[in-house]
Amino acid sequence: MRPSDLSTLPDGVPEALEAEGIEEFYPPQTAAVEAGVADGESVVASVPTASGKTLIAELAMLSSVARGGKALYIVPLRALASEKKTEFERWERFGIDVGVSTGNYQSDGEWLASRDIIVATSEKVDSLIRNGAPWVNDLTCVVADEVHLVDDGGRGPTLEVTLAKLRKINRDLQVVALSATVGNADEVADWLDAALVESDWRPIELKMGVHYGNAVNFDDGSQREVPVGNGQKQTAALVADALDEEVDGQRGSSLVFVSSRRNAESAARRLAGVTESRLDPDEQAALEELAADIRDDSDTDTSEDLADCVRDGAAFHHAGLSATQRSLVEDAFRDRLVKCICATPTLAAGVNTPARRVVVRDWKRYDGEFGGMQPLDTLEVHQMMGRAGRPGLDPYGEALLLATDRDTMDELFERYVWAEPEDVRSKLAAEPALRTHVLATVASGFATTRDGLLEFLDRTLYASQTGDDSRLAAVTDRVLEYLEANEFLERDDGSLTATGIGHTVSRLYLDPMSAAEIIDGLREGVESDDDDAAAAATANRRSRAAGDAEVPEDIADADFVTGNDLLDDGGGERTDDAGGDAEEAVESAAAADGDDGPTLSPLGLYHLVARTPDMYQLYLKSGDRATYEEQFYEREAEFLGHAPSEFEDVAFEDWLAALKTARLLEDWASELDEDTIAERYGVGPGDIRGKVDTAEWLLGATEQLANELDLDVVLDVREARKRVEDGVHEELLDLVGVRGVGRKRARRLFEAGIETRAELREADKSVVLGALRGREQTAENVLKAVGRQDPSMEGVETDASASAAATAGSESGDDDGSGQATFGDFS
DNA sequence: AGGTTACTTCTATAGACAGCATGTC
DNA sequence: CTATAGAAGTAACCT
Known part of the structure; x- marks a missing residue:
């Protein structure tokens, strides 16, 4: 079957596809067409990476648009959103408009409404639904990319619930779900009432194998001699071997997956020795430039190390890198300039970075909950292996595991080479997930009673996988109780209504538990500082329905500039050491009895948002405990909410970890250099950016909550937010x-x-x-x-x-x- | 003494979505 | 607790 056989695509598209070199559809694509993707039928495509999934989605979206509809493409990562957008933009010459919507790449609703194809993350779609984006009703086609991620405990439920909501809004919605090969694609298809297209077919052959001794043993029984000589490591030998083997004039690049950032960095350093001796002068010059770009982007130790590796033709890749550095590395690898990347699992799920040879060096990973090393899921290793084989460059891809003894080799074959990937299991019944989604479902009107709620949840994968929904009902009831106790929901007989604050929490996309923590913290901060406000806050808590607290409203709307004297800094006097600021902050917190209302220190607010479940916390390393314990006592007055005692072990530890995070934010907002911060907290530039981003978002939400609750702290919150946003002292705002x-x-x-x-x-x-x-x-x-x-x-x-x-x-x-x-x- | 090698002990552990208003599409 | 690699530290050995 070929593009011109399709009559449902917009005019010119079939010809354009054939001009791109798509003369004949790949087998899975043909199967999808036969299942009706181009005629509005729902399809679940469970096929390997790089086997033309995107084209299946495009056929669905383009034909849907040709029929006068509107399509949505849901991605799991922001980086993928822009990748897909660029890809789809080639249809603009046929009058197809493409738009993106993610948290940091925001288009206004009207502009999106005029687009034919919209690319967005699942969270963003969820948020748009919660906020009532009108164009959602016009959707005729939805594509869910990497749908196997519904198995993810953290973010899977969002995708699941979002799909359920979209399908409830529009009963005729065409759903196209793209999945890696998983054990139970049929269950996913059942859930979505879709036809199933399942295939192992790949456009480029994938040879899987295990390196043991001096050879790779492939799944097809063949062997390849790769001797490991004089102290050289297996990985180094394999990377060298790939580079030395020219196929069609192309040398082979390698992607090495390891289990930790540190391993990635040290492996890259070592492998730089391998790649360095195999560069030609042109490459050396180009790499030199790339290394300079990396140094320019940020001047942390991490950047230095990365630049050094890159100069020699190798690189590491993990979430500590800045977004710029990540894409510099990825692009250079695609351009075959960088010969080898050592990556944590980020790269397996991220943007497209194929390599001739993939080496999964570490197949166990530390799991804190478990307290030891756990083997990776087959699915995850398959995802990594799927990166092997560059279309148009390699005749085949090789995915290799490493064994140092026979038993391990056998185990690896058993576990990863021969094994079927795991089943996808819904994680919706986990309490944190339901907490958020139950509130949102009620707040945005998808359910008004407990029964209605359960009925809605019945549309999810969870329900279709478990015949017995008593567990879901039990967790739902617990969650309802929690939401009611925190005054996000009201229950009257069977009916459920979101309170004003409940609506706000849902719209702000906060985890209700984060919102509760923030609200408690703010109230406590107000109480300890200002008796009037405390009384008001208490009244507020007792009778929300009657609800008007007596706090002056004008202050909430005042421009922040007028509040500049809140934190008197005495002009230009400033130190780069945050210690000085600490003292000031304590003083101003203590001196807050004045008439300006309560003063919450930035640190107090940073700490408050840092301990919500919406913020990832920094690890406490050895030695950190003592450091932050000391700071805990020094700055006790600034904390909002009741601190745990030293003897509540886990809670105290969490509090200190949040303090570490808060101190990082405080340093950032005190104009401390990036490299100093990176060193002090043992993080990379990407981590700093991530923390700052999250803090910005949470403080924005905090500000709105404070506003809504008439808590007299809006100015404090706004200043803390603006300072962390721009990374400056108050006087530079x-x-x-x-x-x-x-x-x-x-x-x-x-x-x-x-x-x-x-x-x-x-x-x-x-x-x-x-x-x-x-x-x-x-x-x-x-x-x-x-x-x-x-x-x-x-x-x-x-x-x-x-x-x-x-x-x-x-x-x-x-x-x-x-x-x-x-x-x-x-x- | 200075340096190398071999061994032991210690230490640390992946990832990254979201509001709002603006301005980068 | 069920691991592993690298770094840091230490002992043994050589020139």
Whole structure:
């Protein structure tokens, strides 16, 4: 079967597909067409990676749009959203508009409503439904990519519930679910009332094997001699072997999967020795440049190490890297410049990075809950192995495991090479998942009674997998009780209604438990600081229905700039060491009895959001316990909510871990350098960005909760949020509002005596130029952005004193024209 | 003494979605 | 608790 056999696609599309070289559909694609994907029929496609799943989705979406419909493509990762968007944009010349919607890449609702194809993460879709995005009703086709992730305890239930909601909104919705090969694709198909297309077919042959002794033993019985000589490791031998074997003039790249970040980094360092000796001069030059780009992006130790490896043609890849660094590495690997990547499992599920040879070096991973090493799931290892074989470059892909003894080799064959992947099991009945989704389901009107709720939940995979729904009912009842006790829901006879705050929590996409923690913390903070507000808060808690607390409202709407004196910093005096800030913060917290209402310190607020279940916590390393225990007592006054005692072991540990996270945020908001933070907390640039992102979101939510509850802390929260958002002290908040001015440039301008936007508009140009270290273009852009009448820098001389002041307190690496600490954007 | 090697002990453990308002589509 | 690799530390050995 070929594209031109299809009559349901938009005009020109079949020809375009054939022009792309798709003359004949792959067998799974043909099967999907025969099942009716291009005619609006629902299909579950359970096929290997890289066997043309995306085209199946495209056939469904394009034909649906051709019939006047609208399609949604759900992805599990933000990075995949942009990848897919780019891919689908090639249909724009046939009048198909593509839009993306994720948390950090936000398009407004109207714009999305005009798109034919929308790409979004499952959480974003869930959120859009909760917030009543009108175009959701117009959807005719939904694609769920990587649908086997419903098995994931953390995020699977969201996908499951979202699909159930979409199907409830539109009974005729075409659902196309793309899945890795799993044990029970038939159950997924049953759940979605879809036809099942199941296949092991791959466009590129995949040879799986285990390296043991001096050879790889493949699943087809063949062997390949790969001797391990003079102290060389198996992995190194295999990477070298792949590189030395030219097939069709192509040398083979390798992807090595390991179990921890540290392992990834050290393996990359070692393998750099292997790749380095196999580079030609052109490659060396290009790699040198790439290494420079990586250093430019951030100047942490991690970046240094990565740049060093990359210069030699190897790289590591894990979540500690900044988004920019990740994509630099991925792109260079696809361009065959980087010969070998050592990665944690991030890469298996992420964007497309095929390699000739995949080595799954570590097949066990530490599991804290279990307290030891656990073997990886077959499905997960298969996903990694599926990255083997570059279309158009390799005649076949090789996926290898390593064994040092016969027994292990046999076990590996048994467990991963011959084994069928596990079944996908719904994790919906877990309490944390239900907590969120029950509230959202009630708040957005999908159910108004307990029975209605259970009936809705009956549409999920969980229900279709378990004949007996008593467990689901039991957990649901527990969750309802919790939600009622926290006043997110009200129960009257059988009927369920979300309270005002319940609606807010659902819209804000908060875990209700996070919301409860935040609300308690804020109330406690208000009570301990301000008796009036405490009384109001208590009244609030007792009778919400009557509900109007007596806290002045104007303060909530005041512009944050008016609250600048809340944290008196005494002008330009500042240290890079956060210790100084700590003292100030304690003082201001203690001195809060004044008439400005309660003052919650930034640290207190950071700590509050850091201990919610919505924030991943940093590990306490050995030695950290003592450090943070000391800080715990030093800064006890700042904490919101009741601290556990030292003897409540687990709770105390959690509290300290949250304190560590909060301190990181505080350091960031005190303009501490990225590399210092990275070193102090043992994290990479990507982790800092991640923490800051999450804190921003949670503090935004906190602000709205405070507003809604009329708690007199909105200004405190807003300031803490803005400071963490821009990574600056309070006095720079005005300046960083200028486009092109980030934390570093703002600080330099401030040091040069330009303290506000207004002053920047009037400032002596030579001073501005000096503060920006003589970069004329930058200075001009900044002045333009601040709205200056005559931004031209023509003929302006650098002011030497401003330049000196600016250079003294800063470091290199900010010459990229953005002025931001460049963590790299999503693009 | 200085350096290398072989052995023991210690230490640490993957990932990453979301609000809102703006401005990067 | 059921692991593993690397780093750091230590002992043994050589020139």
